[in-house]
Amino acid sequence: MPYVASDHSKKYDPEALRQRIPGWGADSDPADRPSHPREKLRDPEDTGAHWTFPARQEPVGKRERSVEHTAMPPVFGTAQPxxxxxxxxxxxxxxxxxxxxxxxxxxxxxxxxxxxxxxxxxxxxxxxPDDPITESGVLSEAGHHPLSSRFGQGRADVRHIWLDPIIVAGPWVLAGVIAVRTVAKIVRR
CATH class of the missing domain: 1.10.287 (Helix Hairpins)
Structure with a gap:
Protein backbone atom coordinates (compact mmCIF):
# COMPACT_ATOMS: atom_id res chain seq x y z
CA MET A 1 0.00 0.00 0.00
CA PRO A 2 1.44 3.39 -0.88
CA TYR A 3 2.15 6.05 1.73
CA VAL A 4 -0.80 8.31 2.36
CA ALA A 5 -0.44 11.55 4.29
CA SER A 6 -2.32 11.51 7.55
CA ASP A 7 -5.21 13.81 8.27
CA HIS A 8 -3.77 16.42 10.67
CA SER A 9 -7.10 18.12 11.19
CA LYS A 10 -8.28 15.22 13.35
CA LYS A 11 -8.42 16.06 17.08
CA TYR A 12 -7.08 13.55 19.58
CA ASP A 13 -7.99 13.06 23.19
CA PRO A 14 -4.95 14.11 25.30
CA GLU A 15 -5.74 11.56 28.03
CA ALA A 16 -5.95 8.73 25.49
CA LEU A 17 -2.59 9.74 24.01
CA ARG A 18 -1.01 9.96 27.48
CA GLN A 19 -2.26 6.42 28.21
CA ARG A 20 -1.04 5.06 24.88
CA ILE A 21 2.32 6.91 24.47
CA PRO A 22 4.64 7.02 27.48
CA GLY A 23 5.88 10.58 28.11
CA TRP A 24 3.35 12.21 25.78
CA GLY A 25 2.46 15.76 26.79
CA ALA A 26 5.48 16.22 29.02
CA ASP A 27 5.62 19.85 27.95
CA SER A 28 1.98 20.59 28.79
CA ASP A 29 2.01 20.10 32.57
CA PRO A 30 5.13 21.06 34.55
CA ALA A 31 4.42 18.26 37.04
CA ASP A 32 4.80 15.70 34.21
CA ARG A 33 8.27 16.90 33.24
CA PRO A 34 11.13 14.73 34.49
CA SER A 35 13.31 17.81 34.94
CA HIS A 36 10.66 19.89 36.72
CA PRO A 37 12.23 19.87 40.21
CA ARG A 38 15.45 21.31 38.74
CA GLU A 39 13.50 24.09 37.03
CA LYS A 40 12.14 25.66 40.21
CA LEU A 41 12.76 29.38 40.22
CA ARG A 42 15.54 30.45 42.52
CA ASP A 43 17.13 33.68 43.47
CA PRO A 44 19.12 34.69 40.34
CA GLU A 45 22.02 35.77 42.58
CA ASP A 46 22.14 32.34 44.22
CA THR A 47 24.23 30.52 41.62
CA GLY A 48 26.13 28.35 44.05
CA ALA A 49 29.43 29.92 43.05
CA HIS A 50 31.42 31.30 45.95
CA TRP A 51 34.41 33.44 45.06
CA THR A 52 35.87 36.83 45.61
CA PHE A 53 36.80 39.09 42.74
CA PRO A 54 40.56 38.71 42.13
CA ALA A 55 42.95 41.63 42.36
CA ARG A 56 43.31 43.40 39.01
CA GLN A 57 46.52 43.04 37.06
CA GLU A 58 48.18 46.39 36.49
CA PRO A 59 48.41 47.15 32.74
CA VAL A 60 51.81 48.28 31.47
CA GLY A 61 51.21 50.65 28.57
CA LYS A 62 48.06 50.73 26.49
CA ARG A 63 46.20 47.44 26.18
CA GLU A 64 43.76 46.59 23.41
CA ARG A 65 40.20 46.28 24.63
CA SER A 66 36.99 46.01 22.63
CA VAL A 67 34.86 49.14 22.55
CA GLU A 68 31.87 47.37 24.11
CA HIS A 69 33.78 46.45 27.28
CA THR A 70 34.19 49.11 29.95
CA ALA A 71 37.12 47.51 31.76
CA MET A 72 39.88 45.01 31.23
CA PRO A 73 39.45 41.53 32.73
CA PRO A 74 41.23 40.97 36.05
CA VAL A 75 44.03 39.01 34.36
CA PHE A 76 45.26 39.31 30.77
CA GLY A 77 48.21 38.19 28.69
CA THR A 78 51.27 40.37 28.11
CA ALA A 79 53.62 37.91 26.42
CA GLN A 80 53.10 39.15 22.85
CA PRO A 81 52.67 42.94 22.83
CA PRO A 129 66.11 32.03 6.37
CA ASP A 130 62.96 29.92 6.39
CA ASP A 131 63.08 26.86 4.15
CA PRO A 132 59.54 26.23 2.87
CA ILE A 133 60.50 22.99 1.08
CA THR A 134 61.73 21.04 4.11
CA GLU A 135 59.53 22.79 6.67
CA SER A 136 56.33 21.92 4.80
CA GLY A 137 57.15 18.18 4.83
CA VAL A 138 57.01 17.81 1.04
CA LEU A 139 60.29 15.88 0.91
CA SER A 140 59.21 13.40 3.59
CA GLU A 141 56.12 12.38 1.62
CA ALA A 142 58.17 10.85 -1.20
CA GLY A 143 59.27 7.95 1.01
CA HIS A 144 55.90 7.33 2.67
CA HIS A 145 53.55 6.22 -0.14
CA PRO A 146 52.39 9.69 -1.24
CA LEU A 147 49.77 8.57 -3.76
CA SER A 148 48.28 5.55 -2.01
CA SER A 149 48.01 7.43 1.29
CA ARG A 150 46.09 10.29 -0.34
CA PHE A 151 43.73 8.73 -2.84
CA GLY A 152 41.06 6.14 -2.04
CA GLN A 153 41.26 6.76 1.72
CA GLY A 154 38.45 9.30 2.02
CA ARG A 155 40.79 12.12 3.08
CA ALA A 156 39.22 15.57 3.09
CA ASP A 157 42.43 17.34 2.05
CA VAL A 158 42.40 15.71 -1.41
CA ARG A 159 40.00 18.43 -2.58
CA HIS A 160 42.54 21.20 -2.09
CA ILE A 161 45.77 19.44 -3.09
CA TRP A 162 46.03 21.64 -6.17
CA LEU A 163 46.04 24.76 -3.94
CA ASP A 164 48.88 23.59 -1.66
CA PRO A 165 51.78 24.51 -3.99
CA ILE A 166 50.23 27.92 -4.63
CA ILE A 167 49.77 28.64 -0.93
CA VAL A 168 53.19 27.34 0.14
CA ALA A 169 55.37 28.43 -2.77
CA GLY A 170 53.33 31.37 -4.08
CA PRO A 171 54.57 33.99 -1.58
CA TRP A 172 58.18 32.87 -2.10
CA VAL A 173 57.91 33.03 -5.88
CA LEU A 174 56.28 36.46 -5.63
CA ALA A 175 59.04 37.68 -3.29
CA GLY A 176 61.66 36.36 -5.72
CA VAL A 177 60.05 38.11 -8.68
CA ILE A 178 59.88 41.38 -6.75
CA ALA A 179 63.53 41.02 -5.68
CA VAL A 180 64.71 40.29 -9.25
CA ARG A 181 62.77 43.26 -10.65
CA THR A 182 64.11 45.54 -7.95
CA VAL A 183 67.71 44.47 -8.58
CA ALA A 184 67.17 44.86 -12.34
CA LYS A 185 65.90 48.43 -11.86
CA ILE A 186 68.87 49.28 -9.66
CA VAL A 187 71.32 47.82 -12.21
CA ARG A 188 69.70 49.75 -15.09
CA ARG A 189 70.14 53.03 -13.24
Missing amino acids: LHGVSGAIRRFAYDRYSEGQTAHWLLLVVGDRVDAISSHVKSLASRR
Missing part, protein backbone atom coordinates in the same frame (compact mmCIF):
# COMPACT_ATOMS: atom_id res chain seq x y z
CA LEU A 82 51.54 44.49 19.58
CA HIS A 83 54.34 45.87 17.42
CA GLY A 84 54.94 47.48 14.05
CA VAL A 85 52.45 47.94 11.25
CA SER A 86 50.49 44.81 12.21
CA GLY A 87 50.13 46.16 15.76
CA ALA A 88 48.84 49.48 14.44
CA ILE A 89 46.24 47.66 12.33
CA ARG A 90 45.12 45.59 15.31
CA ARG A 91 44.96 48.64 17.61
CA PHE A 92 42.80 50.41 15.01
CA ALA A 93 40.46 47.38 14.91
CA TYR A 94 40.08 47.40 18.70
CA ASP A 95 39.75 51.18 19.03
CA ARG A 96 37.29 51.74 16.22
CA TYR A 97 35.07 48.67 15.73
CA SER A 98 32.96 46.47 17.97
CA GLU A 99 33.54 42.73 18.06
CA GLY A 100 30.15 42.31 16.44
CA GLN A 101 31.27 44.08 13.27
CA THR A 102 32.92 42.27 10.38
CA ALA A 103 35.44 45.07 9.92
CA HIS A 104 36.90 44.33 13.38
CA TRP A 105 37.68 40.72 12.49
CA LEU A 106 38.82 41.47 8.94
CA LEU A 107 41.29 44.03 10.26
CA LEU A 108 42.60 41.46 12.77
CA VAL A 109 43.11 38.98 9.91
CA VAL A 110 44.87 41.65 7.84
CA GLY A 111 47.08 42.44 10.84
CA ASP A 112 47.94 38.76 11.13
CA ARG A 113 48.84 38.52 7.43
CA VAL A 114 50.99 41.67 7.65
CA ASP A 115 52.77 40.14 10.65
CA ALA A 116 53.37 36.88 8.74
CA ILE A 117 54.75 38.74 5.71
CA SER A 118 57.07 40.84 7.86
CA SER A 119 58.28 37.67 9.58
CA HIS A 120 59.10 36.14 6.17
CA VAL A 121 60.97 39.28 5.14
CA LYS A 122 62.93 39.28 8.41
CA SER A 123 63.71 35.60 7.83
CA LEU A 124 65.12 36.35 4.38
CA ALA A 125 67.39 39.00 5.89
CA SER A 126 68.70 36.64 8.60
CA ARG A 127 71.58 34.16 8.43
CA ARG A 128 69.12 31.24 8.56
Whole structure:
Protein backbone atom coordinates (compact mmCIF):
# COMPACT_ATOMS: atom_id res chain seq x y z
CA MET A 1 0.00 0.00 0.00
CA PRO A 2 1.44 3.39 -0.88
CA TYR A 3 2.15 6.05 1.73
CA VAL A 4 -0.80 8.31 2.36
CA ALA A 5 -0.44 11.55 4.29
CA SER A 6 -2.32 11.51 7.55
CA ASP A 7 -5.21 13.81 8.27
CA HIS A 8 -3.77 16.42 10.67
CA SER A 9 -7.10 18.12 11.19
CA LYS A 10 -8.28 15.22 13.35
CA LYS A 11 -8.42 16.06 17.08
CA TYR A 12 -7.08 13.55 19.58
CA ASP A 13 -7.99 13.06 23.19
CA PRO A 14 -4.95 14.11 25.30
CA GLU A 15 -5.74 11.56 28.03
CA ALA A 16 -5.95 8.73 25.49
CA LEU A 17 -2.59 9.74 24.01
CA ARG A 18 -1.01 9.96 27.48
CA GLN A 19 -2.26 6.42 28.21
CA ARG A 20 -1.04 5.06 24.88
CA ILE A 21 2.32 6.91 24.47
CA PRO A 22 4.64 7.02 27.48
CA GLY A 23 5.88 10.58 28.11
CA TRP A 24 3.35 12.21 25.78
CA GLY A 25 2.46 15.76 26.79
CA ALA A 26 5.48 16.22 29.02
CA ASP A 27 5.62 19.85 27.95
CA SER A 28 1.98 20.59 28.79
CA ASP A 29 2.01 20.10 32.57
CA PRO A 30 5.13 21.06 34.55
CA ALA A 31 4.42 18.26 37.04
CA ASP A 32 4.80 15.70 34.21
CA ARG A 33 8.27 16.90 33.24
CA PRO A 34 11.13 14.73 34.49
CA SER A 35 13.31 17.81 34.94
CA HIS A 36 10.66 19.89 36.72
CA PRO A 37 12.23 19.87 40.21
CA ARG A 38 15.45 21.31 38.74
CA GLU A 39 13.50 24.09 37.03
CA LYS A 40 12.14 25.66 40.21
CA LEU A 41 12.76 29.38 40.22
CA ARG A 42 15.54 30.45 42.52
CA ASP A 43 17.13 33.68 43.47
CA PRO A 44 19.12 34.69 40.34
CA GLU A 45 22.02 35.77 42.58
CA ASP A 46 22.14 32.34 44.22
CA THR A 47 24.23 30.52 41.62
CA GLY A 48 26.13 28.35 44.05
CA ALA A 49 29.43 29.92 43.05
CA HIS A 50 31.42 31.30 45.95
CA TRP A 51 34.41 33.44 45.06
CA THR A 52 35.87 36.83 45.61
CA PHE A 53 36.80 39.09 42.74
CA PRO A 54 40.56 38.71 42.13
CA ALA A 55 42.95 41.63 42.36
CA ARG A 56 43.31 43.40 39.01
CA GLN A 57 46.52 43.04 37.06
CA GLU A 58 48.18 46.39 36.49
CA PRO A 59 48.41 47.15 32.74
CA VAL A 60 51.81 48.28 31.47
CA GLY A 61 51.21 50.65 28.57
CA LYS A 62 48.06 50.73 26.49
CA ARG A 63 46.20 47.44 26.18
CA GLU A 64 43.76 46.59 23.41
CA ARG A 65 40.20 46.28 24.63
CA SER A 66 36.99 46.01 22.63
CA VAL A 67 34.86 49.14 22.55
CA GLU A 68 31.87 47.37 24.11
CA HIS A 69 33.78 46.45 27.28
CA THR A 70 34.19 49.11 29.95
CA ALA A 71 37.12 47.51 31.76
CA MET A 72 39.88 45.01 31.23
CA PRO A 73 39.45 41.53 32.73
CA PRO A 74 41.23 40.97 36.05
CA VAL A 75 44.03 39.01 34.36
CA PHE A 76 45.26 39.31 30.77
CA GLY A 77 48.21 38.19 28.69
CA THR A 78 51.27 40.37 28.11
CA ALA A 79 53.62 37.91 26.42
CA GLN A 80 53.10 39.15 22.85
CA PRO A 81 52.67 42.94 22.83
CA LEU A 82 51.54 44.49 19.58
CA HIS A 83 54.34 45.87 17.42
CA GLY A 84 54.94 47.48 14.05
CA VAL A 85 52.45 47.94 11.25
CA SER A 86 50.49 44.81 12.21
CA GLY A 87 50.13 46.16 15.76
CA ALA A 88 48.84 49.48 14.44
CA ILE A 89 46.24 47.66 12.33
CA ARG A 90 45.12 45.59 15.31
CA ARG A 91 44.96 48.64 17.61
CA PHE A 92 42.80 50.41 15.01
CA ALA A 93 40.46 47.38 14.91
CA TYR A 94 40.08 47.40 18.70
CA ASP A 95 39.75 51.18 19.03
CA ARG A 96 37.29 51.74 16.22
CA TYR A 97 35.07 48.67 15.73
CA SER A 98 32.96 46.47 17.97
CA GLU A 99 33.54 42.73 18.06
CA GLY A 100 30.15 42.31 16.44
CA GLN A 101 31.27 44.08 13.27
CA THR A 102 32.92 42.27 10.38
CA ALA A 103 35.44 45.07 9.92
CA HIS A 104 36.90 44.33 13.38
CA TRP A 105 37.68 40.72 12.49
CA LEU A 106 38.82 41.47 8.94
CA LEU A 107 41.29 44.03 10.26
CA LEU A 108 42.60 41.46 12.77
CA VAL A 109 43.11 38.98 9.91
CA VAL A 110 44.87 41.65 7.84
CA GLY A 111 47.08 42.44 10.84
CA ASP A 112 47.94 38.76 11.13
CA ARG A 113 48.84 38.52 7.43
CA VAL A 114 50.99 41.67 7.65
CA ASP A 115 52.77 40.14 10.65
CA ALA A 116 53.37 36.88 8.74
CA ILE A 117 54.75 38.74 5.71
CA SER A 118 57.07 40.84 7.86
CA SER A 119 58.28 37.67 9.58
CA HIS A 120 59.10 36.14 6.17
CA VAL A 121 60.97 39.28 5.14
CA LYS A 122 62.93 39.28 8.41
CA SER A 123 63.71 35.60 7.83
CA LEU A 124 65.12 36.35 4.38
CA ALA A 125 67.39 39.00 5.89
CA SER A 126 68.70 36.64 8.60
CA ARG A 127 71.58 34.16 8.43
CA ARG A 128 69.12 31.24 8.56
CA PRO A 129 66.11 32.03 6.37
CA ASP A 130 62.96 29.92 6.39
CA ASP A 131 63.08 26.86 4.15
CA PRO A 132 59.54 26.23 2.87
CA ILE A 133 60.50 22.99 1.08
CA THR A 134 61.73 21.04 4.11
CA GLU A 135 59.53 22.79 6.67
CA SER A 136 56.33 21.92 4.80
CA GLY A 137 57.15 18.18 4.83
CA VAL A 138 57.01 17.81 1.04
CA LEU A 139 60.29 15.88 0.91
CA SER A 140 59.21 13.40 3.59
CA GLU A 141 56.12 12.38 1.62
CA ALA A 142 58.17 10.85 -1.20
CA GLY A 143 59.27 7.95 1.01
CA HIS A 144 55.90 7.33 2.67
CA HIS A 145 53.55 6.22 -0.14
CA PRO A 146 52.39 9.69 -1.24
CA LEU A 147 49.77 8.57 -3.76
CA SER A 148 48.28 5.55 -2.01
CA SER A 149 48.01 7.43 1.29
CA ARG A 150 46.09 10.29 -0.34
CA PHE A 151 43.73 8.73 -2.84
CA GLY A 152 41.06 6.14 -2.04
CA GLN A 153 41.26 6.76 1.72
CA GLY A 154 38.45 9.30 2.02
CA ARG A 155 40.79 12.12 3.08
CA ALA A 156 39.22 15.57 3.09
CA ASP A 157 42.43 17.34 2.05
CA VAL A 158 42.40 15.71 -1.41
CA ARG A 159 40.00 18.43 -2.58
CA HIS A 160 42.54 21.20 -2.09
CA ILE A 161 45.77 19.44 -3.09
CA TRP A 162 46.03 21.64 -6.17
CA LEU A 163 46.04 24.76 -3.94
CA ASP A 164 48.88 23.59 -1.66
CA PRO A 165 51.78 24.51 -3.99
CA ILE A 166 50.23 27.92 -4.63
CA ILE A 167 49.77 28.64 -0.93
CA VAL A 168 53.19 27.34 0.14
CA ALA A 169 55.37 28.43 -2.77
CA GLY A 170 53.33 31.37 -4.08
CA PRO A 171 54.57 33.99 -1.58
CA TRP A 172 58.18 32.87 -2.10
CA VAL A 173 57.91 33.03 -5.88
CA LEU A 174 56.28 36.46 -5.63
CA ALA A 175 59.04 37.68 -3.29
CA GLY A 176 61.66 36.36 -5.72
CA VAL A 177 60.05 38.11 -8.68
CA ILE A 178 59.88 41.38 -6.75
CA ALA A 179 63.53 41.02 -5.68
CA VAL A 180 64.71 40.29 -9.25
CA ARG A 181 62.77 43.26 -10.65
CA THR A 182 64.11 45.54 -7.95
CA VAL A 183 67.71 44.47 -8.58
CA ALA A 184 67.17 44.86 -12.34
CA LYS A 185 65.90 48.43 -11.86
CA ILE A 186 68.87 49.28 -9.66
CA VAL A 187 71.32 47.82 -12.21
CA ARG A 188 69.70 49.75 -15.09
CA ARG A 189 70.14 53.03 -13.24
